Amino acid sequence: MRIGNYALKLEKRVTLSGWGAALISILAILFALLLFSLLFILADINPLAAYQAIFSYAFANPFGLPLAINRFIFLLLCTSAFIIPFKAGLWNIGMSGQLFAGALSAFAVVVAFGGKKFANPYLSPGLLIPLMLLAAALGGALFGAIAGFLKGRFNVNEIVVTMMLNFITFWLVSFMIKEGGPFMKSGGEGDGFELPSSIFGPLIKGIPFTIFIALGFAGLLYFMFAKTNIGYQIKAYGLSPAAARYAGIRTFMIPLLVFVMGGALAGLAGYHYFAAVPGLYKIPTNYGYFGDLAFYGIICGLISQGNPIAAIPVALLFGGLSVGGRFVQGQLHMSFGVDYALLGVLMITLVAFQFFYRFKIGWVKAGKESLDVGIPG
Amino acid sequence: MVLAGIKRGETVLEARGITKRFPGVVANDHIDFEIKAGEIHAILGENGAGKTTLMNILFGLLQPEQGEIYMAGKRVKFRSPLDAINLGIGMVHQHRKLVSAHSAIENIILGHPQAGKILNLKRAEEEVQGLCDRYGFKVDLKAKVWQLSEGEKQVVEILKALYRGAEVLIMDEPTSALTPMETEKLLASIEAMARDELAIVPFITHKLPVVLAISHRVTVLRRGKVASCIKTEHATEKSLAKEMVGREVIFMIERAMVEKGKPILQVENLSAFSDKGFLALKDVSFSICEGEIFGIAGISGNGQNELVEVLAGLRDAQRGKVILDGKDITHASSLERWRMGIGYIPSDRIDVGSIGDFSLVENVAMNYYFDHEFSRRGIVDYGDLRKLTEEIVSEYGVATPGPDVKAKNLSGGNLQKLILARVLSRKPRLVIADLPSQGLDVGATEFVQNKLIEAKKGKAGVLLISEDLDEILSLSDRVAAIYEGRFMGILPGEEARKESVGAMMAGLRLEEHEL
Numbered sequence: 001m002r003i004g005n006y007a008l009k010l011e012k013r014v015t016l017s018g019w020g021a022a023l024i025s026i027l028a029i030l031f032a033l034l035l036f037s038l039l040f041i042l043a044d045i046n047p048l049a050a051y052q053a054i055f056s057y058a059f060a061n062p063f064g065l066p067l068a069i070n071r072f073i074f075l076l077l078c079t080s081a082f083i084i085p086f087k088a089g090l091w092n093i094g095m096s097g098q099l100f101a102g103a104l105s106a107f108a109v110v111v112a113f114g115g116k117k118f119a120n121p122y123l124s125p126g127l128l129i130p131l132m133l134l135a136a137a138l139g140g141a142l143f144g145a146i147a148g149f150l151k152g153r154f155n156v157n158e159i160v161v162t163m164m165l166n167f168i169t170f171w172l173v174s175f176m177i178k179e180g181g182p183f184m185k186s187g188g189e190g191d192g193f194e195l196p197s198s199i200f201g202p203l204i205k206g207i208p209f210t211i212f213i214a215l216g217f218a219g220l221l222y223f224m225f226a227k228t229n230i231g232y233q234i235k236a237y238g239l240s241p242a243a244a245r246y247a248g249i250r251t252f253m254i255p256l257l258v259f260v261m262g263g264a265l266a267g268l269a270g271y272h273y274f275a276a277v278p279g280l281y282k283i284p285t286n287y288g289y290f291g292d293l294a295f296y297g298i299i300c301g302l303i304s305q306g307n308p309i310a311a312i313p314v315a316l317l318f319g320g321l322s323v324g325g326r327f328v329q330g331q332l333h334m335s336f337g338v339d340y341a342l343l344g345v346l347m348i349t350l351v352a353f354q355f356f357y358r359f360k361i362g363w364v365k366a367g368k369e370s371l372d373v374g375i376p377g
Numbered sequence: 378m379v380l381a382g383i384k385r386g387e388t389v390l391e392a393r394g395i396t397k398r399f400p401g402v403v404a405n406d407h408i409d410f411e412i413k414a415g416e417i418h419a420i421l422g423e424n425g426a427g428k429t430t431l432m433n434i435l436f437g438l439l440q441p442e443q444g445e446i447y448m449a450g451k452r453v454k455f456r457s458p459l460d461a462i463n464l465g466i467g468m469v470h471q472h473r474k475l476v477s478a479h480s481a482i483e484n485i486i487l488g489h490p491q492a493g494k495i496l497n498l499k500r501a502e503e504e505v506q507g508l509c510d511r512y513g514f515k516v517d518l519k520a521k522v523w524q525l526s527e528g529e530k531q532v533v534e535i536l537k538a539l540y541r542g543a544e545v546l547i548m549d550e551p552t553s554a555l556t557p558m559e560t561e562k563l564l565a566s567i568e569a570m571a572r573d574e575l576a577i578v579p580f581i582t583h584k585l586p587v588v589l590a591i592s593h594r595v596t597v598l599r600r601g602k603v604a605s606c607i608k609t610e611h612a613t614e615k616s617l618a619k620e621m622v623g624r625e626v627i628f629m630i631e632r633a634m635v636e637k638g639k640p641i642l643q644v645e646n647l648s649a650f651s652d653k654g655f656l657a658l659k660d661v662s663f664s665i666c667e668g669e670i671f672g673i674a675g676i677s678g679n680g681q682n683e684l685v686e687v688l689a690g691l692r693d694a695q696r697g698k699v700i701l702d703g704k705d706i707t708h709a710s711s712l713e714r715w716r717m718g719i720g721y722i723p724s725d726r727i728d729v730g731s732i733g734d735f736s737l738v739e740n741v742a743m744n745y746y747f748d749h750e751f752s753r754r755g756i757v758d759y760g761d762l763r764k765l766t767e768e769i770v771s772e773y774g775v776a777t778p779g780p781d782v783k784a785k786n787l788s789g790g791n792l793q794k795l796i797l798a799r800v801l802s803r804k805p806r807l808v809i810a811d812l813p814s815q816g817l818d819v820g821a822t823e824f825v826q827n828k829l830i831e832a833k834k835g836k837a838g839v840l841l842i843s844e845d846l847d848e849i850l851s852l853s854d855r856v857a858a859i860y861e862g863r864f865m866g867i868l869p870g871e872e873a874r875k876e877s878v879g880a881m882m883a884g885l886r887l888e889e890h891e892l
Contacts, residue, residue, distance in 0.1 A: 012400060227759070229752045232742060239732045245691060246721070246729045247743040248712030 010359050021357060022310070025303060028353035029317070032346045039341070045332055053331060054324030054342075064323055069207055070277045071293070071319030076214040077269035078297025079304070079311040080221055081140075084262040085148075085158070086306050087225060088254050089238035093298070094147060094162025095266040096291035097169035098140040102267025103274045103283055104169075104176060105139025106132040107183055110195060116183075119196045128199050133213075136271035137264040143169065144263020148256035158255070170291060177283050185282065192274075192283035201276025208276040213268060221308035234258060269294065292340075293322065299347045302354075318343060385415045388450070389576045390435070390466070390545050395444035397430050404430035405441070406601040412545065414574040417567065419588045419609075421581050422598035423621050423818030425788045428580050431598070432547055435578070436468045437461035467538025471549040473530045477523040484522055485537045501540075508539050512569045513562070527676070528559035535566075546570065548579040552587050553816075556676055557846060557879040564591050582818055585614045597621055622820045637854075638667025641807050641838040642688075647697035648862075649683045656695065658683040659862040665807065665838035670829065672841045672853030672870075674878050677812070680862035681842045682724070685811045688840070689721040690714045701807065712747060720744075720805025722796055724812035724842070726789070730796045733785030737777060740784045741766045741799050769798035774824070790821030797828055808832050808839045814848060826852055846875055846882075860884040 037047030057064035078095045085092040092098075109132050115121035121128055143165055150156035176183040177192035185193045202209045225231040237244040237254040245251050273290050274283050296318050304310035325339030390412050397405040404427045412418040422428045433439040435446070437455030446453050448464055455461045458468070475484045486501045502518055509516065516525070516532045525533065531551070538546055551567070552560045568591060571577055581588055588595055588609065595612060597604040597620040604620045619625055642665040651657035658680040665671045675681055686692035688699060690711030699707045701717055709717070723729040731740050742762050745751045751758050751765075766780040773794045777787060784792060793813070801808065810829060814822040829852060833839050843849050849856055856873040858865045858881030866887025868877070881887060 227756050229746055229755045229757050232739070232746050232757050236732060236735070236739075236743065239734050240728060242725075242729045243732045243743065245711070246689075246723055248690075248710070248715050248747060250710075250712075 006363050009362050011362055012359060018307075018310075021305060024353055024356050025314075025350065028350045029346065031353070032349035035349060036342055036345045043332075043334055045334070050328055050332065053328045054321065054338075057327040058320030058324035064327060066206055066278070068316075068320040068323045069211065070273070071322055072316045073208060073211050073214045073319075074269050074273050074290070074293065075296055075300055075315040075319050076218060076311060077210075077265050077272060078294045079300040079315050080214070080217050080297075080308055081262040081264075081266035081269065082297045082301035083221065083304075083306050083308055083311065084234075084265070085255075085258040086301055087231075087238050088234045088258040089241070090151065090255055090258060091159045091298075092144070092147075092162055092259065092262050092266075093159050093295075094143065094165050094263075095269070095294040095297050097162065097166035098143045098263040098266035099270030099273075099294055100169040100173045100287070100291065101143040101263075101270070102136035102140035103270035103287075104173060104183075105135040105267065106271045106275055107192065107195075107283065109135045110199065111182065115196050115199060116193050120198060121196065125199045129201065132199070132275060133268065133271055136267040136275075138267070140267020140270065141260045141264040144259035144261075144266070145256060148259025148263075151259070152252040152255035158259070166291070170288065173283060173287055177285070177287075183283065190285035195275060195281040197281075199275075200278075200281055201272070203278065206278075208272060208278070210268070210272040210276045214272075215312070217265060217268075218308040218312055225308070230257070266294070266297075296322075296343060296347075299343075299350070303350050318346075321346070385574050386413050388412070389414050389448065391447040391450075392431075392435065393445050393447070395431065395434055395441045395446075397434060397439060397441050399430075403601050405434065407444070408598070408601075408603055409606075410435075410596055410603075412576045412578060414544070414576055415571050416594065417571050417577045417579070417592045419579050419581055419592035419595045420598065421585075421588055421595055421617060421621060423820065424582060424790055424816065425600075426598040426621070426818075427601040428582070428598055429549075430601075432468075432549060432580050435461070436466060436547060462541060462543075465542060465544040467535075467541060467543025467546045469531060469534045469538060469546065469548045469551065471553065473527075473534060475522045475530060475533060478521060480519050480521055481516060481525065481529075481533045481536075482518040484533055485518075485540050487537075489541055505536055505540055508536055511573075512539075512566045514566055515562075526559075527554040527678075528556070528563070531555070531563070539570075543575070545576045545578065548577065550581060550584075551579050552584055553582075554677070554844070556883050557875065558883055560587070567591055582816065585617050585819075588612075588617065589614065599623060618819050621818065635668035635834055635836075637669055638836060640664045640666050641702060642840070643698075643700040644688070645698040645700070647684070647687060647699065648695045649680075649687045649692055650695055651680075651683055657862050658687070658695075660697070661859075661862075661864055662697075663857060663864070663867065665840060667836045667838055668833055669854045670833050670839040670841055670852050672843065672849040672856045673859050674843065674846055674849045674856060674882050675859035676882060677724075677844055679859050681811070681859060683862075684859075685721070685723075685809055685840075685842060688809055689719065715744065715747065715803075718803075718806035719809065720800040720803055720807065720837075721809045722800050722811060722813055724815065726792050726796055731784045731792055733783060735784055737770065737775075737780045737782055737784060737787075737795060738763050738766045740795060741769070744799050744803060765802070769802050770795070773798035773828075790817050790824075793817060793821065793825060797825060801828060801832055804835070804837075805832075806837060808837050809842075810839060811842045812844065813841070814843070814845065822848075846878060849873075850875065850878065858882045 033051060040047040040050045058068045059065060081095045081098065082092050110116060113121040113123045113128060146165060147158045147161040150161050151158045175181055178184065178190050183192045185191045225235060233249045234254055236247060237249055237251065241251055274280060300311055300314045300318055304314045321342055322339045325342045329338040388411055392408065392410045395405050395408040408431060420428060430439060434441050437458045437460050453464060482498060482502050482505060485505055505518060514532045514536065516529045522530060522533065551563060555563060567577055589612065592609045595609050596606045597617060599621060645662050647658060647661045648656060649658040661684060663671065673681060683692060687694050690709055694707055698705060706714060738759060742757065745762060746757055751762055763780055770777060770780060775791050775794045777791065787795065814825045817825065829839055829841065841852060850873055854870045855867055856870060856878055857867045858878050860882060865881035865885065
């Protein structure tokens with residue numbers, strides 16, 4: 001492109017620091033908000049007022065903030081579930097299915113110990129809650145393992161397998177909680193049964209205890225990839241399976257392992273939303289909404305470039321925007337789903353801005369030389 | 378066509394002051410180059426000297442930042458290869474750019490302006506056959522490209538350029554994938570083309586004898602600049618190498634005499650399938666002793682890859698046995714083999730031997746992450762690995778700003794030094810070196826070869842796979858030649874001659890021809 005005597009020039013970046021990448025992400029977010037304000041303007045709404053409402057509800061409102069935090073915990077677990085296979089060069093599109101599998105397993109434990117029929121299950125809450133967590137992790141891990149095994153053993157495309165498993169688990173949940181299903185709420189309208197209050201996930205200052213699990217795993221994953229032997233093997237496999245094989249890394253084990261770990265974390269996300277978030281404590285009839293939300297784990301994982309610590313602020317932002325967007329939609333009587341529309345615009349912009357991870361744009365003074373184009377003769 | 382009517386000895390193509398920068402390097406720094414009709418003007422240079430950049434500029438793939446190109450005295454500008462082709466420049470790529478499912482003739486007419494909507498294959502075939510007869514090319518024009526050998530594919534590329542009306546033929550490493558016999562034929566054809574007023578520009582990294590044999594003039598590039606431009610009759614192998622590297626290069630590598638020890642590796646009747654499922658390695662047996670270099674000569678694709686992978690534990694043997702230090706390791710995993718003392722230097726250093734997005738430290742970790750010295754209780758000791766990396770980087774002279782640089786920023790020669798350093802620093806019992814100097818320049822080749830000799834002096838057994846006969850003959854204590862998965866014979870190093878091994882590489886059994 002040429003303007004006057006100056007020309008736009010693309011240059012390949014040789015290196016990009018972590019802070020440089022963060023700066024690009026922030027610019028991308030600002031640009032996305034700017035872009036989305038066009039929609040507000042078209043709907044005759046002052047964008048500044050709308051954004052103020054979104055952010056203040058999500059991050060400074062006594063009703064909005066807990067909701068945003070619940071979403072944040074959920075998204076962070078889903079993001080971690082995406083990041084682990086992503087580091088091995090594999091795409092986990094199945095967090096939705098894995099979280100359903102995790103939730104079903106956790107509730108199955110409750111059923112097994114009489115928590116569906118009686119207000120006081122056979123087991124004390126101090127044992128039952130850890131057991132539910134374990135079951136959720138195992139259930140998610142099992143569904144992850146299917147994709148990991150098929151990838152490692154037969155090189156079956158993991159995207160297809162995880163995606164298909166999403167459908168299977170979606171209808172499995174439906175079968176379990178709707179009319180006649182074993183997890184049906186007696187007389188309920190399509191909801192699953194409610195947990196007895198003794199085994200509600202404990203709250204710490206109003207925040208589900210699962211926040212420590214989510215943050216803990218983010219830190220643990222960071223450590224795993226930075227320092228441990230297995231983290232090294234996963235990264236090596238992710239960057240070059242052929243080179244990993246050469247180095248003696250077992251190329252069957254890595255896909256299985258990362259999908260087991262990722263599935264387990266997604267399973268915990270299922271536990272979190274259905275057994276630890278205040279006001280829910282059941283698998284509700286609109287459980288599909290949370291399956292959709294899990295897909296934002298992919299976006300958060302991509303934006304944070306597979307860095308589990310960087311995923312924390314990103315998941316917080318997305319969690320907050322999804323809550324705040326829903327809020328202003330009702331508040332301002334808007335005719336479209338602000339939450340998913342906003343997340344969508346954000347996602348496209350962030351992905352488009354990844355261009356700047358690889359290139360930078362500079363102005364060069366165009367010499368006379370480059371102005372004559374063409375071939376004589 | 379600018380070149381119509383140009384006469385022998387007149388300047389066809391001239392480049393003046395070509396300059397091209399990439400981030401961090403000046404790839405071409407005011408390069409002048411000129412070629413006359415009927416001349417063979419070789420361009421010689423190490424990797425990273427700017428050959429590829431210059432070639433791409435002359436063929437229109439890159440545009441220079443400064444400098445001009447003239448054809449027959451007229452200023453031209455190539456916006457794309459199409460401009461260059463239309464003006465009479467032809468290119469023979471090192472990595473062939475042909476459609477392998479199509480026949481040779483179909484490839485030749487692909488993109489030809491006369492092959493508009495209706496194909497007249499018959500006429501094209503007659504015309505191309507005329508070119509073949511004139512320059513002594515032998516290739517079945519109706520054969521599919523995937524059925525052709527590397528040498529025949531190259532002929533197809535040359536014919537394609539000629540049929541398109543090339544007056545200047547740029548050839549990238551023309552002899553690098555050819556057997557000695559194919560090389561001889563190609564050189565004869567190149568001379569025949571030059572007699573027909575074609576201007577030929579071969580770009581060559583390390584085959585100095587080829588340069589001396591055919592070219593009339595030679596331009597040597599060093600670090601993006603023209604180091605010298607001389608008539609070939611005034612050049613010797615030594616003087617050219619000196620210009621390329623910037624210092625004296627010793628050509629004769631001493632085949633160090635080392636007392637042979639007990640056998641390290643025994644291979645018995647080994648067969649293996651290729652990825653495509655046919656038997657690519659057939660009933661191969663040999664042994665390697667301590668302090669011995671065992672060389673296997675052969676054109677790539679004759680089962681060497683499968684043999685090496687079976688030995689490294691990356692491919693299952695279909696039949697046969699692999700014995701290391703008396704232990705049967707036929708079914709051992711590759712990790713177990715690393716631990717037992719096999720050190721494998723793969724031929725594909727970019728995709729297999731290293732990980733481009735890993736730092737040098739992490740690349741060194743590829744052969745160390747499993748060692749208890751560097752990995753305790755599942756935690757990798759990156760601090761110690763960093764020290765090790767710094768040590769071997771300085772010992773092996775890997776040119777790099779530091780150990781945290783990504784491997785993809787290293788040049789080919791430096792990357793190979795790093796891989797060599799990483800593998801050899803483990804002090805392996807058996808070194809498997811698959812095409813260790815392929816694509817390296819004179820200086821780096823010399824370095825790699827000396828390191829293999831050092832390993833041999835350190836009582837290791839070395840298996841050397843190479844396409845380069847000179848390398849095999851100068852290094853090996855025993856020489857085998859492989860053809861279509863079988864050994865054509867094994868000779869002691871002193872008795873191996875270029876002619877006999879070359880004949881074996883082309884498929885003649887040792888006992889079938891006179892030594």
